[in-house]
Amino acid sequence: SFFSSPKKTLDGKKVLITAGPTREAFDPVRYFTNYSSGKMGYSLAHVLQERGAEVTLISGPTHLKTPEHVSRINVTSAIEMFEAVMKRESEMDAVIMSAAIADYRPKEIFHQKMKKQEGSLFVEMVRNPDILLELGKRKDKQVLIGFAAETEHLEDYAKEKLRKKNLDMIVANNIAEEGSGFEKDTNKVSFYYPDGNFKSFELMTKHQVSEHIVDALEELFKVSDL
Ligand code: CTP
């Protein structure tokens, strides 16, 4: 046709991608969450699919349409996301964790609506499992890509996560920067690699960022001989 279609450079590759926020229940009408829109992950799922990958999208609650030919699994909490990822990770050639997973959940979920009382309310929060850390421990022949959303010390924090979680690449974005991060259609990112290499990009659309991430994934498949 007149429009050139993308080369199917990821033909036969199975890629798992997580996206969106998680929602941590407090009582039947309330929950804790964050500002993640899911746009980055959904855009990535779309680009991966265009290049021929078999894409599974594990998504927290979003208002986004499922990209065509992507198989989507809906989850709500971090624990549900953990279980959905672990059930499928071993058959995947690559996992990309773009979800903004809540680090904590309320220790207790009340089964009736909490009634207000005099004075302050103290909610005890307990740690959620770190999905990417667990994937990094289990990783054998697989490409693992994480995200780091930071408001300060971007490079140091991103490199620390790259190392600690045993990743092949981390996508760092400064969410304090204008035009970058949650709910926006644009993002300004840098990629960091375990060998110390890095790449910094100008502000661009999340679609363009996705194209660069998928280019980088293709390169990682090549060099790791997968
Ligand atoms: N991540 C995860 N499981 C969690 C928390 C985070 O898999 N419970 C993943 C995210 O999807 C992201 C990466 O780990 O790819 C980094 O997430 P981020 O929130 O930036 O870092 P944390 O390791 O949670 O550290 P902190 O929030 O303290 O900066």
Ligand code: CA
């Ligand atoms: Ca976190």
